[in-house]
Amino acid sequence: MRIVLALGGNALLARGQALTAENQRENIQKAAASIAAIANDHEVVIVHGNGPQVGLLMEQNSAYQEYSPETTPYPMDVLGSQTCGMVGYMLQQELRNIDANLSVATLVTQTEVSKDDPAFANPTKFVGPVYTEESAKEIMAVSDKEFKADGQYFRRVVPSPMPKAIIEQQQIETLLTSGNVVIACGGGGVPVCREQGRMEGVECVIDKDLTAELLAETINADLFVILTDGSIYRNYGKEDQAEMKVATPEGLSHFNFPAGSMGPKVDAVCQFVNSGRGNAAIGSLFDLDRILTNEAGTLVKAGEGIEYY
Incomplete structure (x- = not known):
C-alpha cells in the first residue's frame, strides 16, 4: 500500500517544550520507531511540519x-x-538507526503558490514558540508581527496560501518506486511562485496537511494519514466530547473545526476521500500501526454519518 504520512511539527516538538535539538531528537526517535514499524510493508512518504522550527529560526x-x-x-x-534539511536529517538518521536495512531519502521540495491567494490578507498559520497573552500583546505593540490564541497560549501567525503544485513531484515518485522511504514537502514545501518564467520564494508558510493531501493525490496514494495529537472529536474539550472512530466528509461537514489547528486537517482528509483515490485517517503518531487497521484514530471514508468509539 502506498501511504502518505503527514507528521505534525508539534508531534516532533511537544507544545510548550523547549526548542532544543536534544528535545527534538528525542521526539523524532519516537516518531521514527512508529514509522519504521510499517515501512517495510508499505511504500511510505513522510511530510513533516515545521511550525515550531521555522518560528525559532x-x-x-x-x-x-x-x-x-x-x-x-x-x-x-x-x-x-x-x-x-534539519528535520529530514534527524528523521532519516533515526529511521536507519532503528532499521539499517531501510533506504531513506530526504528531498528539499518546492511548492508553488499564488501571490493573489486571499490568505495573505488573513494570517492563520501558527509558527514559533508559545507566549503568554501579555507577552504577545507587548510584541505586537512594537512590531508588525501578529499573534493569535492557540489553546491556553499565544503564537505568531503568518499567511498560509493554498498549494497549487509540487515542483519535485517526479523526483519523489522516482525515489519512492526505487524502494526508498521518502521525506519530502517538509513544512508544506518551500513556498515559491512563478514570476516571468522564474521561480521565486514567497514570504509565507504552507499548511503541510494541505500539501500532503495534494501529494497524496498526485502520486495516487492508497491511504493518506495525518498524525497529530489524536483523533477527531465532537465538541473537543467540552463535557460531551466524543472520539470519532469512522467519519465521512458528509458527516464532518456538520461541524466547525478551528482554522488554526484541526480545521485544515479535516479539510485535507475530506478532500482526499472526495477525490476517490482512497481512504484517509487522523490519529496519534504513536498509534500508527493501529490506525492502519482502524483500531485507533479516526478513519475517514466515503459515505454518510459518523461512528464513535
Missing part, C-alpha cells in the same frame, strides 16, 4: 539583526528550506 534571525543591523533576516522560504 525567525526569532534567531531577529535577535542576530539586533547585534548586526546590516544583516537582514533571511526570508521565510529560505528558513523553510533550512528546516527541511
Whole structure:
C-alpha cells in the first residue's frame, strides 16, 4: 500500500517544550520507531511540519539583526528550506538507526503558490514558540508581527496560501518506486511562485496537511494519514466530547473545526476521500500501526454519518 504520512511539527516538538535539538531528537526517535514499524510493508512518504522550527529560526534571525543591523533576516522560504534539511536529517538518521536495512531519502521540495491567494490578507498559520497573552500583546505593540490564541497560549501567525503544485513531484515518485522511504514537502514545501518564467520564494508558510493531501493525490496514494495529537472529536474539550472512530466528509461537514489547528486537517482528509483515490485517517503518531487497521484514530471514508468509539 502506498501511504502518505503527514507528521505534525508539534508531534516532533511537544507544545510548550523547549526548542532544543536534544528535545527534538528525542521526539523524532519516537516518531521514527512508529514509522519504521510499517515501512517495510508499505511504500511510505513522510511530510513533516515545521511550525515550531521555522518560528525559532525567525526569532534567531531577529535577535542576530539586533547585534548586526546590516544583516537582514533571511526570508521565510529560505528558513523553510533550512528546516527541511534539519528535520529530514534527524528523521532519516533515526529511521536507519532503528532499521539499517531501510533506504531513506530526504528531498528539499518546492511548492508553488499564488501571490493573489486571499490568505495573505488573513494570517492563520501558527509558527514559533508559545507566549503568554501579555507577552504577545507587548510584541505586537512594537512590531508588525501578529499573534493569535492557540489553546491556553499565544503564537505568531503568518499567511498560509493554498498549494497549487509540487515542483519535485517526479523526483519523489522516482525515489519512492526505487524502494526508498521518502521525506519530502517538509513544512508544506518551500513556498515559491512563478514570476516571468522564474521561480521565486514567497514570504509565507504552507499548511503541510494541505500539501500532503495534494501529494497524496498526485502520486495516487492508497491511504493518506495525518498524525497529530489524536483523533477527531465532537465538541473537543467540552463535557460531551466524543472520539470519532469512522467519519465521512458528509458527516464532518456538520461541524466547525478551528482554522488554526484541526480545521485544515479535516479539510485535507475530506478532500482526499472526495477525490476517490482512497481512504484517509487522523490519529496519534504513536498509534500508527493501529490506525492502519482502524483500531485507533479516526478513519475517514466515503459515505454518510459518523461512528464513535
